[in-house]
């Protein structure tokens with residue numbers, strides 16, 4: 346298991362995010378709200394967490410939906426995975442959308458998303474006129490069928 350140190354400021358009264366188990370990839374993020382938010386079907390909203398992070402250069406944080414909220418309440422993230430850049434110093438906010446056909450309420454302290462910290466490579470783009478041939482070629486988007 347690899348680990349890195351990440352600086353975080355918590356301006357909420359919620360506990361800091363923690364991993365549910367030793368092998369969990371995602372830390373649950375909680376809503377930091379003065380009042381509950383009720384979202385109508387297809388309504389989207391920006392939910393504050395009260396968290397501010399300083400990731401080391403070469404790392405990002407991905408904000409992902411929680412499967413339980415998705416299957417039970419139709420609540421998910423509109424921009425999944427949200428990207429937290431290493432140079433971002435603002436508050437981490439969650440873009441939630443209600444994809445159910447009933448109003449859904451988020452309370453202060455609810456675990457609304459999960460955050461995965463990951464290293465990334467910065468690609469240096471080399472502009473060319475041709476790409477090498479492959480068996481797949483330009484086939485995609487299901488061209489091999491289903492079964």
Ligand SMILES: O=c1ccn([C@H]2C[C@H](O)[C@@H](COP(=O)(O)OP(=O)(O)OP(=O)(O)O)O2)c(=O)[nH]1
Pocket residue numbers: 408424427428429430431433436437438439440
């Ligand atoms: O779900 C998200 C996604 C992004 N951010 C913050 C951190 C990220 O570093 C910054 C910018 O995000 P992104 O690059 O996705 O936004 P953009 O629409 O491209 O805006 P910008 O022009 O500010 O980069 O917003 C969040 O707090 N939550």
